[in-house]
Amino acid sequence: MSDTTGRTLRLLSLLQAHREWPGAELAERLGVSPRTLRRDVDRLRELGYPVHSVSGPAGGYRLEAGTAMPPLLLDDEEAVAIAVGLRTAAAGTVAGIEETSARALAKLEQVLPSRLRRRVNTLHTQTVALPGALPRPWPAVDAETLAVLAQAARDRERLRFGYRDRDGAESARLAEPYRLVSAGRRWYLVAWDTGREDWRTFRVDRMTAPRAVGVRFAPREPPEGHIERSIVAPISRHRAVVTLHAPLEVAADRIWPSDHVRLEAVDERTCLLRTGGDSLEWLALTIGLLDLDFTVHEPPELADRMRRLAGRLRADQGSTEPPERQ
Amino acid sequence: MSDTTGRTLRLLSLLQAHREWPGAELAERLGVSPRTLRRDVDRLRELGYPVHSVSGPAGGYRLEAGTAMPPLLLDDEEAVAIAVGLRTAAAGTVAGIEETSARALAKLEQVLPSRLRRRVNTLHTQTVALPGALPRPWPAVDAETLAVLAQAARDRERLRFGYRDRDGAESARLAEPYRLVSAGRRWYLVAWDTGREDWRTFRVDRMTAPRAVGVRFAPREPPEGHIERSIVAPISRHRAVVTLHAPLEVAADRIWPSDHVRLEAVDERTCLLRTGGDSLEWLALTIGLLDLDFTVHEPPELADRMRRLAGRLRADQGSTEPPERQ
DNA sequence: GAGTCGCGGTCAGGTTCCGGCCGCGATCGG
DNA sequence: CCGATCGCGGCCGGAACCTGACCGCGACTC
Structure with a gap:
């Protein structure tokens, strides 16, 4: 039985399924002696996958991020989740990576067992069937x-x-x-x-x-x-509170409504925007692009970030010709 | 040289990268004799991955869908696309698989090289539909x-x-x-x-x-x-030419390569970005999110838009208290 | 019908793999 | 501070495996 290749793969799979394993358990699961397990681990390392190890009691092995992607060993549910995610991304829900998503999807579907393909189909149609609600604003969770x-x-x-x-x-x-x-x-x-x-x-x-x-x-x-x-409240890393020096209607007109945006009138010329996002840059730019006068109340870091961005943007835009038309 | 396990992995990778390969080419790429290649293929079959083969001229090997997921061997872009898709799905954009997506994401991020992680981060923040650029329903592509x-x-x-x-x-x-x-x-x-x-x-x-x-x-x-x-020309109304004051590699690392984007080195500290988009706001946002110094050459409207944006961001007084706590 | 290509049997030689044994060093708990 | 635990890696001997070479066979295309 030419077991060693398959065993190495199984080892990789185990290392991905749990973050950390004691060596003895790995050896037992793979049905080899601890000495051989160490050799298998060495083999993985030689292949370029960084397996980190800790000595002493509570020691063990763990697979870390290296310079190259190791083969991903997925269980059924994970494969389905990835396929659905890719389909959605390819459909244009995620900007900029549609084509790559389609390519990755092709690779995955080539080897996707048919029983899983059925699940992907039902799940996918279920989730995309809401044409009106489809364009989500920003991600709700970090x-x-x-x-x-x-x-x-x-x-x-x-x-x-x-x-x-x-x-x-x-x-x-x-x-x-x-x-x-x-x-x-x-x-x-x-x-x-x-x-x-x-x-x-x-x-x-x-x-x-x-x-x-x-x-x-x-x-x-x-x-x-x-x-x-x-x-109730949305989930995002940064919550912003901003006064917009414009009437509510004007502001509402420029803001894409979503669960993560609350807009209230303060008076006839002012309103208060509460919003959230994962990245400060994102918040700064989207607020700036509203093209309204505003005042940031929270978070304090946002104001800093805006100043930094303003610095970048100010630098003599458009003053020069592009270097040379190659 | 204990090559055989690595070679088997490489074979699997090749079989996923292209659908069909002539045996001779596979043997040459792996640096072994055709006989050994056949044995490697047998090994894969014994491991449960169905490798289909066709005799005669125009024959070759192909990896098919079996009963279990084979290890997925991804290149960089595919890995990033999957990570972004999963993040979006986990954030609740896709109903019903959030928890599984999070699990798959954990598995992937555990081994995702850090340079790719950066790309995932910048890309992930861009998943939003812009205010103004309303996502109209479109004949869905299957x-x-x-x-x-x-x-x-x-x-x-x-x-x-x-x-x-x-x-x-x-x-x-x-x-x-x-x-x-x-x-x-x-x-x-x-x-x-x-x-x-x-x-x-x-x-x-x-x-x-x-x-x-x-x-x-x-x-x-x-x-x-x-x-x-x-x-690109008919679709995107604005074509932008921007100098980025950063080395090509740094910029390339943050920009998602696509047909709408061209990036060339100018010198060791500068490169030139050509891109296009429907709306000036979108362009401003994507360029701003790069977190690099830049100079806009074309179109003039974009430079104007950036200047205005800079003005807005700078004009914020940054007062601390919101008017009244509702 | 000729040529191409995958298939698989056999053989021989070299290599690798495995388990067992050992002493070493890191780490943790008492 | 000591001892127990656990990973590390060298060494050994025997068994198993891997490789390339050669072969005839069958499938398939032109």
């Missing part, structure tokens, strides 16, 4: 954060983060994430709060700087039906 | 069709399809696809029409039942500027 949370929950790693509760009070938390839940556009993390010694449901948008602390914990089940809560 | 076209173009396979031209006249076409181009919400296929013996640009939504006919053709280059003339 994807980076989601990825961190999903990973911590998957790998059963303790999570440290700041949390701002309903009343705005900040606190530092240490929790054992159980599952990431999305309800509508909102995301929640169900977790065991080790400080409070109880189950909590955290709104993801109120969490700050979550990071896996590297300590694994024993799984734990939450009580039946623990996952209920209701909230 | 993702399945797109995948077929992208694959045929990639693999250089002749394509047979029906086409309904501007006047509604139907015709059957046989063409050698060159490239799939997306402009705005529309898709075009640039191809050599073997019947007309000339280059044609087909609108994808007017094509019916395209399918790869299985015949490979020798690649052929369209005349210089053909794509720009037939698609």
